[in-house]
Amino acid sequence: MTREAVPDYSDTSRWSYYVDPSFYADLVELSGEWYDDWPPCALEVKADAEALLHREARLLDEARFNEWLDMYSRECLYWVPVTPGGGDPRAEVSHAFDDRRRLTDRVYWLRTGLAFCQIPQSRTRRIVGNVEVLDEPDNGRRRVRSSFLLTEFRAGTTKLYSGWYGHALTRDDDGWKIRTKQVNLLDSEHGHENLTIVF
Amino acid sequence: MRHIFGYTWVYLAHETQLPTANSFRTAYLGLRPLILTRDKHGELHALLNRCRHRAATVCREESGTAKSFQCPYHGWTYQNTGELIGVPWPDAYGTDFRRKDWSLAQVPRIETYRGFVFGTLNESAPPLTDHLGEVRRLLDYWIDRAPGGDVRVESGAHRMVYRGNWKLAYDNAADGYHPAFSHRSLLQMAQRLGESRDMTYFGQSPDQGPMYVQYLGNGHNFIDQRPSYDGAGSFWANQRPQPGREGFEERIRERYGDQADTYLDLCVGAQINLNIFPNLLLIGNQIQVIEPFAVDRTQLTWYATTVGGVPDEVNAMRMRTQEDFPAFGEPDDQANFEECQRGLAVPEVEWVLMNRGYGVEGRQKVSEDGVVTGPVTDELHMRGYFEEWVRLMSRAGAEDDT
Numbered sequence A: 001m002t003r004e005a006v007p008d009y010s011d012t013s014r015w016s017y018y019v020d021p022s023f024y025a026d027l028v029e030l031s032g033e034w035y036d037d038w039p040p041c042a043l044e045v046k047a048d049a050e051a052l053l054h055r056e057a058r059l060l061d062e063a064r065f066n067e068w069l070d071m072y073s074r075e076c077l078y079w080v081p082v083t084p085g086g087g088d089p090r091a092e093v094s095h096a097f098d099d100r101r102r103l104t105d106r107v108y109w110l111r112t113g114l115a116f117c118q119i120p121q122s123r124t125r126r127i128v129g130n131v132e133v134l135d136e137p138d139n140g141r142r143r144v145r146s147s148f149l150l151t152e153f154r155a156g157t158t159k160l161y162s163g164w165y166g167h168a169l170t171r172d173d174d175g176w177k178i179r180t181k182q183v184n185l186l187d188s189e190h191g192h193e194n195l196t197i198v199f
Numbered sequence B: 001m002r003h004i005f006g007y008t009w010v011y012l013a014h015e016t017q018l019p020t021a022n023s024f025r026t027a028y029l030g031l032r033p034l035i036l037t038r039d040k041h042g043e044l045h046a047l048l049n050r051c052r053h054r055a056a057t058v059c060r061e062e063s064g065t066a067k068s069f070q071c072p073y074h075g076w077t078y079q080n081t082g083e084l085i086g087v088p089w090p091d092a093y094g095t096d097f098r099r100k101d102w103s104l105a106q107v108p109r110i111e112t113y114r115g116f117v118f119g120t121l122n123e124s125a126p127p128l129t130d131h132l133g134e135v136r137r138l139l140d141y142w143i144d145r146a147p148g149g150d151v152r153v154e155s156g157a158h159r160m161v162y163r164g165n166w167k168l169a170y171d172n173a174a175d176g177y178h179p180a181f182s183h184r185s186l187l188q189m190a191q192r193l194g195e196s197r198d199m200t201y202f203g204q205s206p207d208q209g210p211m212y213v214q215y216l217g218n219g220h221n222f223i224d225q226r227p228s229y230d231g232a233g234s235f236w237a238n239q240r241p242q243p244g245r246e247g248f249e250e251r252i253r254e255r256y257g258d259q260a261d262t263y264l265d266l267c268v269g270a271q272i273n274l275n276i277f278p279n280l281l282l283i284g285n286q287i288q289v290i291e292p293f294a295v296d297r298t299q300l301t302w303y304a305t306t307v308g309g310v311p312d313e314v315n316a317m318r319m320r321t322q323e324d325f326p327a328f329g330e331p332d333d334q335a336n337f338e339e340c341q342r343g344l345a346v347p348e349v350e351w352v353l354m355n356r357g358y359g360v361e362g363r364q365k366v367s368e369d370g371v372v373t374g375p376v377t378d379e380l381h382m383r384g385y386f387e388e389w390v391r392l393m394s395r396a397g398a399e400d401d402t
């Protein structure tokens, strides 16, 4: 597989070049910034960010995964660390560390109809609240943190997950896209049964 | 639980999980809570996490460093060697109370094989190296892939709980029959981009291929996937794609030239499944530990490993590889374990089959040292390890065991 053979690497669901040392370094830095105090933001900005989170929650709860994928930027990351609060993904393993290709794999996998851990498919419903936004219009960045409560029902069993989301948004021609979503489960490093839903 | 985990050698932890003097971490031996400690001289101890006063656990943290543990209930204090060093207002125990009679109980024997720490309650168990037997050669292969044999457990772990018996995981770990069916979701996903070969060789007449399964004696099993690969770089070339893969490969090849294939192969699994009875599984680069909680409840913990003597970027890629199967493979296995457990509750139909390949002419070879080898889908591994299980369960006087 050489560069000459396929010269176009812009299709990030096929090729993965952007998860490089500087991507990791940015991520570790971002991971620390979730704990800063943020100044209050304008009401419209907050409403805008909330609408995005609520839409994402609804698409996931309705298993509309293709539309959900479209909410992400081309070079993106869906990250569910094992280490509470994040840790360093260069040295620590994650429940999910999905670049765009692995994210499309995940959606494809769920759709094969052969993922027995999702037969029957989970029903989920989530509440996203306590939304705070850090707005940086000058460099096209926005960060959103929130708390979530997620109920999953599958195979006769109801489970409750809670934790917080960190969303790093980026602006493209169509508006705000999710560049990084960090999902921090309250009990991420403890025993879980069938942890196969998308948070 | 008493007859198996209370008697044979049980894996407790990797030495690198106790990295410094006065490190500790909690573990289980069967259902017994343990504190593994490294004392100030570097010596390892496996203490029962049970206060000698009224049995409260004295250590409630998962890991850390401590020279001593004070029981939160009435304040008895023990050194990390287990010795009782403090009892509040001891006068009330009279003059013949001697602290040294009330140390924390210990697992009487612990031994380490190249970083893997095992313990047994059986004073007369054979030496650990004898118990490991044929396993040692393969454990050596697994360890020696790392430069200087420097394998470390430093990352967090995937902890998975399923509603089923612990043996379902042990049965499965050397089962070459199931991947083509249980893991169809993963195999289809892997073929989405038409490149990966990883595990697809389980799908097309696996018994005609070069892979094999072995029963190694003493309950240990082995599947060899290596014959499906060849040459340096082949493990890597056939791995399902991880995040950052292509850019990473180019950087490693540019920087390390001749060394690159070795580094790339180290990013992905060892292509063996080595199952060390009763609770340790080496699969890929991961160290898995089976912890039975109840007849129908088990925790399976997957410890990711890093290795020394390689660029940090190699270890980052190991993490991306190691989180692939817990996400897209193991959940389907565990769903099947749970459905087996449900089916096993049918009282009218008692038996399960594990006779695949049994008595079929020319299918199995037995070597001089008793190692049984057969085509990869044979259930010979189950027939083998259940012999060890029966031996332990039916020992004369087993009822008296702790």
Ligand code: FES
Pocket (backbone or CB within 6 Å): B051, B052, B053, B054, B055, B056, B071, B072, B073, B074, B075, B076
């Ligand atoms: S139970 Fe530990 S001091 Fe009483």
Ligand SMILES: [Fe+2]
Pocket (backbone or CB within 6 Å): B172, B178, B179, B182, B183, B329, B333
């Ligand atoms: Fe499997």
